[in-house]
Amino acid sequence: MNKMKRILICLSALLIIAFAATACGVSTGSGNADDTQKVLKVGVDDTYPPMEFKDESNATVGFDIDVATELAKKMGMKAEFISNDWAGIFLALESGKFDVIVSSVSRNEERMEKYSMTTPYIANAQVIVVPAEDTSIKEPKDLAGKNVGVQIGTTADESCAEYLKTTKFTLKQYDQVIQPFSDMKAGRLDAIVVDEVVARYYVKKDPKSYKVSSARLTNEPIGVCFAKNSTELRDQAQKALDELFADGTMKKLSEKWFGEDLTGNVKDIK
Structure with a gap:
């Protein structure tokens, strides 16, 4: 009987400690x-x-x-x-x-x-990035006949789909936004449609390779x-x-x- 009492007392004590730890939000992890x-x-x-x-x-x-x-x-x-x-x-x-x-x-x-x-x-806005020496592309209609890059599934991609209805150009879609910038530097793209915040970053990093055209295509905060x-x-x-x-x-x-x-x-x- 005494042994049973001791067991019950120990179990009760353990339950009280566990409840207190839970109530206080004490982690059972590393203790941090x-x-x-x-x-x-x-x-x-x-x-x-x-x-x-x-x-x-x-x-x-x-x-x-x-x-x-x-x-x-x-x-x-x-x-x-x-x-x-x-x-x-x-x-x-x-x-x-x-x-x-x-x-x-x-x-x-x-x-x-x-x-x-x-x-x-x-x-934020959608803008057109072109090679630094380009003077031919200023607005969407100037994309006619050009190779244009965009990240797939973005609002820039959606904008290009709309432009294609009235202006014919070759659209290349990329999984990652860094990829069209690499392709432009290699001479494989004439333009990139992209968020202005991203465009500014790349132009600031490498002004000899990129510049932003004068047109702001959309207003997209x-x-x-x-x-x-x-x-x-x-x-x-x-x-x-x-x-x-x-x-x-x-x-x-x-x-x-x-x-x-x-x-x-x-x-x-x-």
């Missing part, structure tokens, strides 16, 4: 404080410099990476980045592979209908993208984003990556 911090899983196409890409040490870096990191902090969470090719990134979001996409998602009508998005956090039913998490992110604008963080991040503030004129767009 960060083990109990909530994680925000962020989907990125990390082949899209300067927005998200791998640096020389294979770390994921870029403007969007910094934005997502600061956003998660404001939400009391820690950002965990999950790489995904762009062609399947929205399907991956819908399947629950990650909580959010912070990867240069342009806010257009179709996406606003299918997903929950925050207000924009940076200005970029927002944070959630699944359609993730409205509560979207609202938390919106509040955090508003705070990042208010405390000057967005301005600092833009100046870090682009040398100027591309965020200040978009925060009031709904």
Whole structure:
């Protein structure tokens, strides 16, 4: 009987300890404080410099990476980045592979209908990149008869599909945005249709090879993208984003990556 009592007392003590640990959020992992911090899983196409890409040490870096990191902090969470090719990134979001996409998602009508998005956090447009010495291509009609590169599945790809209805050119689609720039440098492309934020990065890096034509094709500010039913998490992110604008963080991040503030004129767009 005494032995049975001792067993019951030990079991009761173990249950009390387990309950207390659960209630206090104590991790059974390594014991670090960060083990109990909530994680925000962020989907990125990390082949899209300067927005998200791998640096020389294979770390994921870029403007969007910094934005997502600061956003998660404001939400009391820690950002965990999950790489995904762009062609399947929205399907991956819908399947629950990650909580959010912070990867240069342009806010257009179709996406606003299918997903929950925050207000924009940076200005953007579609532009035409040409070789530095080119003087013949200034606007879409000048693409006639040219070899034009674009990343597949992007809004630039959609724009080119529209231009093809009235202007005939050869369209080459690429899985990664770095590929058409390599092909242009090798003389295989006459033009690239791409996000302005990406175009600026490449021109700044290599002005002897690339330049941006004078035409801005579309106005496509970029927002944070959630699944359609993730409205509560979207609202938390919106509040955090508003705070990042208010405390000057967005301005600092833009100046870090682009040398100027591309965020200040978009925060009031709904």
